[in-house]
Amino acid sequence: MHRRSFITRAGLVAAASTAATALAAPAIAQANPKITWRLTSSYPKSLDTLFGISTELSNRIAEITEGNFQIQVFAPGEIVPGLQALDAVQAGTVECAHTLSTFYVGKNPAFAFDTSLPFGLNTRQHNSWLFYGGGLELVNDFLKQYNVHAIPAGNTGAQMGGWYRKEIKSLDDLKGLKMRIAGVGGTIMSRLGVIPQQIAGGDIYASLEKGTIDAVEFSGPYDDEKLGFYKVAPYYYAPGWWEGTANVPLYVNLDKWNELPKHYQAAIEAVSTETLTRCVAKYDARNPDALYRLVANGAQLRTFPNDVLEAAFRESRAYYTEVAAQNADFKKFYDNWLPYWQKEQVWFRFAELPFDAMASQHAQVK
Structure with a gap:
């Protein structure tokens, strides 16, 4: 009796284990569905930093989702011209795009706030306004009328004139x-x-x-x-x-965004924050050497x-x-x-600008 009881219980455990395995596989597949999106960039491939945020996003999303979420990247002209990226996202021609909101001020001048305004916030101030000053909420509330959702994804820092x-x-x-x-x-x-x-x-x-x-x-x-x-x-x-500053958003078709599993949405947000950070860092690393080369070549x-x-x-x-x-x-x-701009000027004038001015005066000291 004892031996029969043991065998019976062992059989039940094995059956339960097999059933659990059978249930787990489709459950995992359902939680991580295979999705393919297309991303059009407003920037040519030669601009490895601005076009690069698109390829970085694609590669990192694929890594995080074990290849289940693929984002195919296209340069300007391969699907739509560079200045039609927003329209392509709005219409659902592509699921997403890296572009500059200021390209679209002809539709509505309010588009400018997402990227930058003349004599506006610098890069750190703009990021703080987007993430902690209510800026991103305003941007996405505004973009609903275009069926678009925005995520900060890159930035050039201060530009030249x-x-x-x-x-x-x-x-x-x-x-x-x-x-x-x-x-x-x-x-x-x-x-x-x-x-x-x-x-x-x-x-x-x-x-x-x-x-x-x-x-x-x-x-x-x-x-x-x-x-x-x-x-x-x-x-x-x-x-x-x-x-x-020049914030480069990832514009996502709002319907497609809402269809994504929440953890896929979180992955896009996390990777976009990563590409934003790396984009600014790369420009800060590359611009000084490029400026020296330009001057050497006659600029x-x-x-x-x-x-x-x-x-x-x-x-x-x-x-x-x-x-x-x-x-x-x-x-x-x-x-x-x-x-928000006025508040930031007070703080930076008191703390940041004096430090920068002092450092620049002694930049050649070894």
Whole structure:
């Protein structure tokens, strides 16, 4: 009897184990479904940092999900042109895109807040506003009307003020200048007499070389060197007052986002934070050496005259006030953003700027 009882119990345990194994496999498969998305970038493959956030996202998501969640990455023109990335996401042509919100201010000037505003927040301040100042909630509430969900995924840091065929010695030198410049920066420049042109990254050099444009802003030394602007426009200006930061969001089709399992959503958010951190770090590592190389190859560094900076600041604030009075979306952002900007200036002026100024004075001390 004892032996029979033992065998009976052993059989039951084995049967239960087999049943549990049979149930576990489909349960795991259901929890980690096989999903394939397409991501279109607004940046050419030659820009290994901005295009690189897309490939990094794809590779890391595949690693985390053991290959079950695949994101295929496409360069501009392979599915849609670079400046149509938002439209492709909105329509569901692709599930997601890396792009710049300021490319779309023609649809609504409120788009600018996601990426940057002239004389706005720097990179650390902008990240703090997005994550802890209510900025990201405002962005995603705004983007619902476009069926899009945004996740911060990259950033260039402070940008340069662009390449010019001739020196800018005063405000008058901007009059009639044809310049590739996107977003609200282009709007402010137009109020200073510039004729702004919006051209995708891969097409800028040809326009500059042919003389279709007289000047171009794009990013900073590392990217600008790759695009070769110094060969035809030697004067390189600072600061890039229209983009003291440039947040590059991952735009996701909202319906597709809502369909994802929660842990896949969490994976995208976590990896995007990683690509954001690494993107800024890479630019900080690469820009200094690129600047030295550009100067060695003939680039002539300049700073904008005071009358240009003062006029640009006045016009930017006047523009914000005007648009806020006419556009409810813009006003909702601005009423939150402006006091945050003011608060951050006080803190950085007290703690960060004196440290940076002291360090820069002794940069050559060994």
